[in-house]
Amino acid sequence: MVRRCRACDTVQWPPRPTCGTCHQTAFASHPVDPVGTVHTFSVVHRAFHPWFADRLPYGVAVVDVSGGSA
Numbered sequence: 001m002v003r004r005c006r007a008c009d010t011v012q013w014p015p016r017p018t019c020g021t022c023h024q025t026a027f028a029s030h031p032v033d034p035v036g037t038v039h040t041f042s043v044v045h046r047a048f049h050p051w052f053a054d055r056l057p058y059g060v061a062v063v064d065v066s067g068g069s070a
């Protein structure tokens, strides 16, 4: 799932407080195809913020999926 702006239908990923296109703040969940192309990824072992400290390690990836990039 990714976020889609309710005002202009722009897909938002990563999530931001306002739409990057029209600056509105109302979003809806938008399903994307679970199959895509992984361009790069990294496994994070060090928390850059205390919220992540007990969630290590976690993965971060750049993936093209249908309906937009996430």
Ligand SMILES: [Zn+2]
Binding pocket: 005, 006, 007, 008, 009, 010, 019, 020, 021, 022, 023, 024
């Ligand atoms: Zn928008």
